[in-house]
Amino acid sequence: xxQIPEKIHELTxxxxxxxxxxxxxxxxxxxAKGLIGSRRTAGNQRRYGRDALRxxxxxxxxxxxxxxxxxxxxxxxxxxxxxxxTREDWSRLSAAWRAELDDxxxxxxxxxxxxxxxxxxxxxxxxxxxxxxxxxxxGARMAGSRLLPLRRPDQEETP
Numbered sequence: 001x002x003q004i005p006e007k008i009h010e011l012t013x014x015x016x017x018x019x020x021x022x023x024x025x026x027x028x029x030x031x032a033k034g035l036i037g038s039r040r041t042a043g044n045q046r047r048y049g050r051d052a053l054r055x056x057x058x059x060x061x062x063x064x065x066x067x068x069x070x071x072x073x074x075x076x077x078x079x080x081x082x083x084x085x086t087r088e089d090w091s092r093l094s095a096a097w098r099a100e101l102d103d104x105x106x107x108x109x110x111x112x113x114x115x116x117x118x119x120x121x122x123x124x125x126x127x128x129x130x131x132x133x134x135x136x137x138x139g140a141r142m143a144g145s146r147l148l149p150l151r152r153p154d155q156e157e158t159p
Contacts, residue, residue: 009049009050010039010047010048010049010050011047011048011049011050011052011053012045012046012048013027013028013038013045013046013048016048016052016053016056019053020052020053020056020057020060021060022056022060027048027056030056030059031046033069033073034073034077035055035059035069035072035073035076036048036052036055036056036059037049037052038052051084053084054085055076055084055085058072058076058084058085058090059072059076061090062075062093062097065097066101066104067097067100071097071100075093
């Protein structure tokens with residue numbers, strides 16, 4: 001991993017990519033989504049503050065555990081501008097994300113447990129299928145394999 005001298009306070013996109021392990025295209029994407037920021041030189045080249053290194057590490061770690069980019073952006077927006085996330089920041093934010101991750105794990109467990117039932121059954125009934133109709137949301141209203149838009153009585157049915 002290339003080292004960047006301490007006296008350098010701004011990084012080119014190539015330097016940030018090399019140090020962070022993120023592709024240049026990913027860095028441009030993160031910037032477009034408001035996750036990191038840069039300034040433009042007189043020659044219209046991007047320059048990133050050194051804090052972008054830790055922000056990119058934070059983004060990538062959060063992505064690896066399944067946190068959506070919008071949630072990551074909201075978390076980073078709570079930090080003062082140009083301050084890198086600290087261990088305390090990560091601890092606070094990850095605690096807030098824990099409940100969301102626990103819910104996803106529970107949903108995936110239910111999916112895993114009921115997947116073979118659905119494949120064996122093949123009905124995809126909105127009344128009883130736990131995959132098409134989790135927690136029987138639609139079963140209380142109507143049965144069938146899909147919901148069709150309600151037609152007015154004056155509309156003709158076409159074959």
